[in-house]
Amino acid sequence: MIFKDRKDAGKQLAEKLAHYRDKADLIVLGLPRGGVTVAYEIARALNCPLDILIVRKIGFPGNPELAAGAVSETGTVVLNEDIVAAYGVSKAYLDRETARQKEEIARRITLYRGGKGVPHLAGKTVILVDDGVATGATAKAAISTLKQEKIAKLVVALPVASQEAEGEIAPTVDEWVCLQTPAGFMAVGNYYYDFTQVEDEDVVAMLK
Missing domain, CATH: 3.40.50.2020 (Rossmann fold)
Known part of the structure; x- marks a missing residue:
């Protein structure tokens, strides 16, 4: 379909x-x-x-469409442990990319909800x-x-x-x-x- x-x-x-x-x-x-x-x-x-x-995807190095993990607006981070382990994705890369996506999340919260957090x-x-x-x-x-x-x-x-x-x-x-x-x-x-x-x-x- x-x-x-x-x-x-x-x-x-x-x-x-x-x-x-x-x-x-x-x-x-x-x-x-x-x-x-x-x-x-x-x-x-x-x-x-x-x-x-x-929620923002944490892209795989060199292939941002493949998710190494994701981070939500409340700070929850979920990693695709299989992909991270299989390709040896470094903690430094994951930390850097997570921080970058948190900046984008903050931008969207301001734009979409006027800075307000998750609804009740x-x-x-x-x-x-x-x-x-x-x-x-x-x-x-x-x-x-x-x-x-x-x-x-x-x-x-x-x-x-x-x-x-x-x-x-x-x-x-x-x-x-x-x-x-x-x-x-x-x-x-x-x-x-x-x-x-x-x-x-x-x-x-x-x-x-």
Whole structure:
């Protein structure tokens, strides 16, 4: 299955999440930037608030698209230990790259939320949304962050994920809703006809 664009993916996911419509204490959190477009369509369909959780990938040396790990806006760091060990990624590199991504997170918090931190999540059902998951490092950092927020229930909703990511992540959450986990997973963008980059101003507009 190939999605027309992120909006199309969001609408299809919303149908699978229809049982949450109009529920009290429900919030949809999108992972910026691409995940926010998908999350926006879900929040609109379920008639609930939309917010974001800012998580940044810690790129592999020389290949920033491959995740050596990820860091969230609350400071939670999750490393892909297999990749780090297999390729001997140094602690100095990881520390430097983590610090660089924390600077970008601070910039986005200012831009997207006017400097405010994570919204109050205790006791809520959280639907965490991205536009797709390959290695799962970003999703794992987001999940670790949310588990520290005393939430009532965690649902992960994705248009597409690798089978490896599903195997690792699905058992760690209360509900896993993923429209497809194709064999021989390629880059997330390969499952969209239109995978145009979402810009900062798009995220700000959707949050408003």
